[in-house]
Amino acid sequence: MTGNTSSEATAAVRLDAIKTRMAEAARNAGRAPEDVTLVAVSKTFDEAAIRPLIAAGQRVFGENRVQESAHKWPALRAQHADIELHLIGPLQTNKVDDALALFDVIHTLDRDRLALALVRAREKGKALPRLLVQVNTGEEPQKAGLAPGEVDAFLARCRDEWQLEIEGLMCIPPADEEPALHFALLEKLARRNGLRGLSMGMSGDFEKAIAFGATHVRVGSALFGSRD
Numbered sequence: 094m095t096g097n098t099s100s101e102a103t104a105a106v107r108l109d110a111i112k113t114r115m116a117e118a119a120r121n122a123g124r125a126p127e128d129v130t131l132v133a134v135s136k137t138f139d140e141a142a143i144r145p146l147i148a149a150g151q152r153v154f155g156e157n158r159v160q161e162s163a164h165k166w167p168a169l170r171a172q173h174a175d176i177e178l179h180l181i182g183p184l185q186t187n188k189v190d191d192a193l194a195l196f197d198v199i200h201t202l203d204r205d206r207l208a209l210a211l212v213r214a215r216e217k218g219k220a221l222p223r224l225l226v227q228v229n230t231g232e233e234p235q236k237a238g239l240a241p242g243e244v245d246a247f248l249a250r251c252r253d254e255w256q257l258e259i260e261g262l263m264c265i266p267p268a269d270e271e272p273a274l275h276f277a278l279l280e281k282l283a284r285r286n287g288l289r290g291l292s293m294g295m296s297g298d299f300e301k302a303i304a305f306g307a308t309h310v311r312v313g314s315a316l317f318g319s320r321d
């Protein structure tokens with residue numbers, strides 16, 4: 094055995110606890126547990142911290158920075174071809190090519206310029222990842238995402254002008270507000286646009302998000318420990 098044994102045990106226990114809570118939240122909401130994907134948010138944690146979770150069976154991971162991911166993930170993915178990597182942080186248009194090389198899913202499409210950069214990449218022959226649109230449900234000036242009132246028109250442009258297939262919506266509720274209000278709003282915006290995907294819920298509120306229809310919960314600290 095290697096010196097990793099105890100951190101692997103910790104990771105396996107944490108992962109199991111989160112999955113159990115997710116499944117219970119899904120069943121309580123009359124939903125199938127397999128309809129909710131756990132995105133393990135590994136930002137700031139290094140390969141040594143991530144490996145035990147992979148060993149425990151986790152395959153879907155989220156990162157918020159392109160640069161950090163480019164350093165960490167190619168080696169891990171070379172060993173585990175079935176890993177699915179999600180970008181959950183802002184994407185600058187000058188990093189689109191790097192992001193396309195790394196990520197299977199982007200949760201943070203939030204403006205025309207970025208949509209057009211994706212279209213240009215597609216025209217150059219690149220395969221696009223799965224896409225979710227970020228909504229700034231709390232209309233916080235410091236936060237990325239479309240205002241709720243802009244969402245319908247943006248989704249229409251994605252569909253009709255750019256032929257970009259959008260899988261769902263994503264939000265990060267304001268830290269000091271009841272998240273349920275934001276989850277309900279995001280669900281309503283998705284439903285009236287015929288979208289099924291809902292990326293919402295983090296370590297502190299993922300059960301509530303599942304009750305409101307989350308298909309992807311993004312859990313970091315509850316799995317990896319605090320980021321300080």
Ligand SMILES: *Cc1c(COP(=O)(O)O)cnc(C)c1O
Nearest residue numbers: 134157181295296311312313314
């Ligand atoms: C860091 C982060 C998370 C995970 O937050 P935790 O509270 O650690 O679970 C989820 N979503 C986004 C967009 C993040 O940046």
